[in-house]
Amino acid sequence: MHSRDVDRDAPVDGGSAEAADSASGPPLLTVSDLSVAVRRRQRPLPVVRGVSFQLREGQTLVLLGESGSGKSVTALALMDLLPTGVEITGGQVEIASGSLRSLTPAARRRHIGSTMAMVFQDSISALNPVMRVGDQIAEAVRQRDGVSRAQARERTIELMARVRIPAAEQRYHDFPHQFSGGMRQRIVIAIALALRPRLLIADEPTTALDVSVQAQILSLLAELQEESRMGLVLITHDLGVAATIADRVAVMYAGRIVEITDADELFNRPVHPYTTGLFGSVPQMNGGGTELRPIPGSPPSLVAIPPGCPFHPRCPLAVDRCRAQLPTLENVSEGHAVACHLSQEIVNAR
Incomplete structure (x- = not known):
């Protein structure tokens, strides 16, 4: 880390x-x-x-x-x-190595389900409030591995312990509201891990x-x-x-x-x-005691993106080219790319 x-x-x-x-x-x-x-x-x-x-x-x-x-x-x-x-x-x-847009919707869902998982911000909304947390994790285990209920329960307890939920076997039967926000987020992570994602x-x-x-x-x-x-x-x-x-x-x-x-x-x-x-x-x-320097203005509305560089109305370095032409993302060094007309001048000025 x-x-x-x-x-x-x-x-x-x-x-x-x-x-x-x-x-x-x-x-x-x-x-x-x-x-x-x-x-x-x-x-x-x-x-x-x-x-x-x-x-x-x-x-x-x-x-x-x-x-x-x-x-x-x-x-x-x-x-x-x-x-x-x-x-x-x-x-x-x-x-x-699989192109998602070339797949049919059903094939795309299968490929995503076998390789990817997602953890959302709001753990309480991501969990079923009337379903025991252990059953929610076990459902993902059975979906991914096709195992029996007993095997899914065993794997679920292992996952709960892996994400550091204390007394995992006892807490298998608890509901989401019985957990703190941090523990609920661990449960959501356990559900994601049950799918064995590569991403x-x-x-x-x-x-x-x-x-x-x-x-x-x-x-x-x-x-x-x-x-x-x-x-x-x-x-x-x-x-x-x-x-x-x-x-x-x-x-x-x-x-x-x-x-x-x-x-x-x-x-x-x-x-x-x-x-x-x-x-x-x-x-x-x-x-x-360094003084804070907030960025002036607000991000643009998506219905009114300004011409040229979208950041130019808030940028202290903006020139006429910034107001007229959209910059492309280009390397300023190996592995470092920037979308700014002045990027090379900024680098050279250091």
Whole structure:
């Protein structure tokens, strides 16, 4: 598990899925130019725009950004869980060498179910309130492994113990409301693990938890990942969470990835003005009385994305080109890609 201070002097695959990557081995997940839109009478409303990245076995990728940046929609698209009226309009998703968009809906669900699982933010909503937690985990075990009820119960108790639920055998028969928020999140993780995923997607899994419980959940995810070598995509707006667990970070803004690189590189040498602004707007653990510098303005409405770079109305460095031309995601160094017209000038000025 990683641990970094959130350093303001900070920028994961780049503008294409083939961009330089610091990890070795074939990719477990490849996302290429993924676009998602809401269907409307007039014309589709884009909410994710040309997102590309790769994830390798045992690697953690954090999707980082403010609310409305497209992080959760990207995750739902990967899991084929987009709500009615929202659809993938372009791009490709490959998991374990299988292209999801080329499959029939039934085949796609089977492939996702055999390779991926998801942990949602709100554990109480993710669990059936009138069903014992042990039975909910056992149901996933039986679905995945086709074992008997007795075998599923045994495996469930093992999973509950694995996610550090005390007295697992006794608590098998408890209902969700009898657990704390942190323990409920452990149960949701156990359900996901019952599916033996090669890739786990966790959408803001610690947001509703206090700091000490949050640290326990992140430590648990890192430990489980190390044991099984599964890939992990974690979605968060919290820089501290990203600093704790990420191998690579993709910063999203207005439905696009604006910076993607190794976590150490991002937290020590950010390039995109939005990324730098994020670091400047949070307290520094080692910064003493350093003044906070919040990003001015608000993220753009998806129905009124400004022309050119979507960040230009809030950017202190914006020039005329930023207001007229959309920047593409390009490498500024090996494995570090940035969507900013001024990225090379920013790098050279250091």
